[in-house]
Amino acid sequence: MKNKKLKRVKSTHIPEIILLIFVVLTIAPIYIMIVTSLKDQNQIVTNFWGIPTMPHWENYSKAWSVIRKYVLNSFIITPSICVGVIMISVFAGYAFAKLELPAKELLFTIVLMFQMIPVGLLLIPMYLNILSLHLNDTYWGVILPGIAGGSIVATVLSRSFFEGIPDSVFEAARIDGAKELVIVLRMVMPLSLPIMGTIFLQTFFSKFNEFMWPFIVLSSDKMRTIPVGLNQLAGQYGVDYGLQMAAYCIVSIPLIALIVCTMKIYIGGVTVGAVKE
Amino acid sequence: MKIQKLKKNNRKYYNLLYILPLFAFMVAFMLMPFITGIVKSFYRYDAVSVNEFIGFQNYIDLFTKDSKFPIALKNMVFLLCAMVFCFGFSVMAAKLTLMVKNKKKQYLFRVLFFLPMALPSIVVVMMWKFLYYPEIGAFAHIFRWFGATFPNVLGTEKYVLWAIVLIGFPWISGFNYIIVTSALQSVDIGVIESAQIDGAGALKTFFKVELPLISPQIKTLLTLGVIGQIQEYERFLLLTNGGPNNASLVPGLHMYKMAFSSGNSQYGYACAIAVVLFIITLIISLIVMKRKKED
Known part of the structure; x- marks a missing residue:
């Protein structure tokens, strides 16, 4: 027993x-x-696993003074991409779900086909194009391709979101004689707040983390984003591991904070996207 | 009547304005580079002085003269197999989480597996690089407890790929984990119970009943993973730059180095590598789509 x-x-x-x-x-x-991140050289060697008795908080202030400019750049570039992606995909998703379009199915199939182009492999021709547009080493050189890459998945997401809203909602307004512009401003925009949130989060995470493209396009130090800057840091402060770890901790904070605050929306968005596909 | 129809048609075309920005961006920043890439793959091109049409020569060189490309492909296949194996851990963690009966504990596990996903990917890679350092890294310490010396794994041909695969152990990716968990939750409990009544054990129920039922999600995730893995070379660039002696070279990195590594600027050749990789991913996607249709 x-x-x-x-x-x-x-x-x-x-x-x-x-x-x-x-x-x-x-x-x-x-x-x-x-x-x-709280240790100096000596403490890392003598006390690798433990919490240091004499924490070196100055690692953080030193790290911050080095990565400040990268943080600023990332917080200019990433939200700009998110705003662009949201504007484009909400309108396109609404049109594909609720409006009459010529050759609608064909157009949407084209969108889906673009989704299959692996962006990572466009690196070199994209770089050549950006060079010829003289956008290299500018914010735009990262923002514009970023918007293009993010908008496709976001359009598919927002289309399926709008399909979930009954037609009658928009029809009623139309019968009441509302102009299309009024419908968009007064109904589509407010209704799509949840999908905007999902798209914002997904775009923010993927673009904030992006390394390769900014690494190639942004050649001068003052333009670099966080991931590119962190890579630079490892070269510059080779053996100052405390400072490097402090920098890693600092840049992890915004994303962790964001995900903690929005976990419900994020998980919801991820699962919806996967099920719909 | 006619006017009304005309008006309706006008509206239809006016509606195109809604999707115009999307298509403008797609054409400018995806289609154009895509075409440029294909065109330039037939050129010897360095963006400055050389721009010469050479037909399929880049492709011929890639498959016959280039000694690095086969190594890179071989490494890619190895990494794909490793990826499928690692994926299993996310599925296992998802299943085990749902087996935890206490709801609070279950929720806690979910959050704990999900949160690390928020770490910037570059931080994870740099972190593991630090763990791998000889003498001062975490593995060096663990090996010292057992009286062994930890080799410089990232600098040894034999170990480098394994060391890169080990990054992120136990490989529970927040994304895969959430999707598999929610898929497993949506499996009808009645089906599981009837299998158990028929005398199937927990393991058998999982492999014979639950796993086939969530196979659509698993297939989608694996396809995404495979396509991602074929393109992925960021961590190889950051950790080893393909070394030592090309032991950790992958096709994507080969492409990158051909274009941007010091003194190369062989953009045309790099584009040819990209086209070959694109065709590989296209074939995989088509096979998966066809199988999905058959299902």
Whole structure:
């Protein structure tokens, strides 16, 4: 009897134990990042795993003074891309779902086909085009291609969002004699706030993290975004690991804060997108 | 009547204005580069002095003369296999999470697996680079406990690919994890229960009943993963730059280095590599789409 009970307790706890091990292993590098960010050279060697008794908070102020300009650049470029993507995809999604268009199906199939072009492979021809437009080393050189890359998925998302809203909502307004522009401003915009939120989050995360394209386009130091700047940092402050880790911690804060505040919207958006496909 | 129809038609074309910005951006920043890429793949082109049409020569060189490209392809295949294996861990974690009966604990696990997703990807890569450092990194410390010396894994041909694959262990990607969890949750409990009544154990139920039921989501995620992996070379650039001795070279990185590595600027050749990779991803997508239709 006792034996049986013991067995039962064990078998229900096995998933938790395995998950706990997974969680610890997933979090361990983050823990090391945080404790190392408070150490100097010597402390890293003598006390690798522990929390330092004499935390070096100045690592953070030093790191901040180095990466400040990169943070500023990222916070100019990423939100601009998000705004562009939202404007384009909400209108396009609304039109594809609710308005009459010539050759609508064909046009939407074209959009879906563009989705299949792997953006990573466009790197070199895109760079050649940006060179010929003289947009290299400018914010626009990152923002415009970023909007193009993000808008396609976002349009597919927003189309399926608008399809979920009954036609009668818009028809009623039209019968009341509302102009199309009024419908867009007074109805489409407010109605689409949830999908705007989802698109904003998804675009923000993917573009904030983007490394390759800004790395190639933004050649001068004062233009660099956070990921590019962090890579630079590793070269400049080779052995000052405390400072580097402090920089990593600083740049992780905005994204973690954003995801904590918006977890529900984000998870909802991700799962909806995947199911619809 | 006629006027009304005309008006309606006008409206239809006027509506095109809504999708005009989308198409303008798609044409300018996707279609144009796409065409440029294909065209330039037939040129010897360095954007400054050389611009010469050479037909299929870039492609011929790529498959016959280039000694690095086969290595890169071989590495890519290895990494694709590794990716599928790593994906299994997200599925396992999702299933185990749903087996946790206590709702609060279950929620806690979900949040804990999901949150690390917010870390900028470059931070994760740089972090692991630090863990791998010989002498001072985490692995060096662990090895020292057992009296062994930790080799410079990122600088050793034998270990470098394995070391890169190990990054992110236990590989629970927040994105895959959420989608698999919500897919598993939507499986009809009745189906599982009837399988269990028929005498199937927990493992058998999972592999024979649940897994086939969520296979559409798994296929989608794996396809996305495969296509992503074929294009991915950022972490190889950051960690090893393809070295040592091309042991961690992948096709994407080869393309990048041909174009931007010091003294190369072989844009035409790099475009040819991109086109080959594009064709590979296209074939994979088409196979998946066809299989989806058959299902």
